[in-house]
Structure formats: C-alpha cells, structure tokens
C-alpha cells in the first residue's frame with residue numbers, strides 16, 4: 001500500500017480586504033478554502049485549476065512561505081503549521097519548491113554554483129570541495145554541462161534555467177517538491193524534456209511532486225492522482241483514470257475539453273464537444289454552486305473518487321452507473 005508523505009487537512013488561506021476611512025476588514029479573499037489532500041511517497045500529485053483558483057497559494061502554504069489561516073499540514077505525524085521546533089527544520093529541508101518563472105526565482109547576481117549550493121549550506125556543513133562536487137553532481141543529474149557553475153542565470157535559455165531550478169530544489173535530497181507550473185513558460189518541445197527529466201529524477205530519488213498546472217494535458221502522463229481546484233475549493237479528486245476517463249464535475253470536463261487536440265482528423269468533433277461543455281458550464285451555474293456562490297463540499301462517489309456536487313446530482317450519477325451496468 002502507498003505510504004503517505006503529507007496530509008493537508010481543511011487548509012484555509014484567507015486574505016483580508018480592507019476598505020473605508022478606518023481601513024477596516026470588510027471581507028476576505030478566500031484564496032484557499034477548506035482543501036484536503038494526501039500525497040503519497042514518490043508519486044506525482046496534480047493540482048489543477050485556472051488562474052486565480054488558489055493553486056499557488058496552496059503550494060506556498062504547504063512549503064511554509066504563506067501563512068495558514070486554519071487547517072493542518074501533517075508531516076511525519078506532526079502538524080507543521082503549529083510546530084516551530086526541529087520538526088519544522090527538517091520540514092524545510094525535506095519540502096522544496098520549483099517556480100514557474102526561473103528568471104525571477106534564480107538570483108541574477110549569483111553564479112549557478114552559489115544558487116544551487118545555497119540550500120545545501122542551510123542544512124549541511126560541507127567543505128568547499130565537497131560542496132563543489134555535490135553541485136557538479138546535481139548539474140550532471142539535470143543534464144547541464146559542468147562549466148555552468150561559473151555562469152549567471154541570464155546566460156541560459158528558459159529550459160536550461162528550469163533545469164537549474166530543479167537541481168536547486170533537489171539539492172537537499174527532499175521528499176516532496178512543490179512544482180508550480182514548472183513548464184508553462186516553455187516551448188512545447190522543451191516542456192516535454194523538462195517533464196521527462198523531472199520524472200527521471202523522481203524515480204531515481206523517490207521524490208514526490210505536487211505538480212501545479214492550469215493544463216490537464218501537461219500532467220496527464222505524470223500524475224497518479226489529481227485534485228481539481230476552482231474558486232479556492234476542490235471540485236474533484238481522483239486517480240488518473242477517474243479524472244481522465246470518468247470525470248464527473250462539469251468544471252473538470254471543461255478543463256479536459258481545453259486540452260489542445262493534435263489529432264487533425266477529429267479536430268471539428270473536438271471543437272463541437274468543447275462548445276457543448278462550455279455551454280453546459282455557462283447554462284446552469286446554479287447547479288455547481290451553493291446559494292452563496294461557493295463550490296459544494298466534496299462527497300465520495302467511490303473509495304478515492306470525490307466530487308463537489310449537490311447530494312441530488314451524486315445520487316443520480318450513481319443510479320445512472322447502476323442502470324448502465
């Protein structure tokens with residue numbers, strides 16, 4: 001059975017909105033609103049949703065760079081949102097992040113050697129020679145030439161910088177890497193290369209990824225499990241098969257229909273399907289949200305497949321399944 005590495009329970013990150021003469025809090029942006037996910041050792045867990053759905057905030061809260069409003073993040077049996085002691089220190093070593101924009105996330109004034117060595121220096125006491133060997137080894141793992149250590153981030157292409165970002169993220173030998181849209185700024189062909197070597201590193205070092213993306217197409221062959229996020233909430237959670245073969249929420253179906261079609265023969269058919277799904281999504285919004293305009297809580301449709309629909313809809317889905325069987 002898969003061993004879990006991290007359990008996020010009822011996570012909320014709310015930002016106050018202030019207004020008026022006294023600058024009082026009048027409302028909150030519910031960037032993350034009651035999210036629960038479990039990531040297993042060595043797996044890729046896809047967190048998917050459109051811009052503004054709360055994916056990055058979830059990722060940053062897990063890494064610990066965004067304050068949590070409520071909820072818990074359990075690592076090795078400890079809630080790290082409450083623990084500031086040595087458990088927390090190990091957590092900072094074991095959980096790392098890769099960012100979308102490698103140009104702004106890598107310090108432009110530092111050489112690659114220092115960029116990659118920085119996280120190692122925070123947690124280990126290596127001699128200069130040991131440290132250089134380690135950096136060389138990491139560069140080798142991500143397929144970068146050894147003389148890269150003397151260079152600066154602007155001397156590399158986007159794809160190469162992303163490799164350097166990955167080398168930095170895995171430098172401390174982490175158990176979980178939160179990868180926030182790591183390929184979305186790259187050309188398609190480079191995207192595939194980066195995904196391939198991320199997969200390769202994962203297998204070699206048994207790293208789990210929380211892979212954040214707006215595109216269900218990108219994570220299709222990477223993720224064992226996926227969570228679909230919308231308006232700060234989860235609308236569907238399931239295995240790769242659940243999400244790609246049996247999507248239940250209209251929002252998941254909409255994201256699936258947005259995957260670009262390479263198959264020229266079926267392009268018109270795909271376009272028509274996309275329009276139908278979009279129409280369904282727009283037509284009956286009241287069906288997908290509660291009276292306050294919020295996404296419904298998740299409910300089980302099978303052991304690991306959960307969907308955010310009103311009770312009535314789920315019963316109908318189950319009945320249909322039985323009828324079809």
Ligand SMILES: Nc1ncnc2c1ncn2[C@@H]1O[C@H](COP(=O)(O)OP(=O)(O)OP(=O)(O)O)[C@@H](O)[C@H]1O
Nearest residue numbers: 015029030031049050051052053054055056057058
């Ligand atoms: N520091 C902040 N203060 C106030 N609101 C914020 C803050 N950070 C994020 N938000 C809001 O929270 C919501 C979720 O943002 P978030 O960046 O997590 O979404 P996202 O799904 O990652 O989108 P994108 O891919 O565009 O980054 C958005 O409405 C955003 O404007």
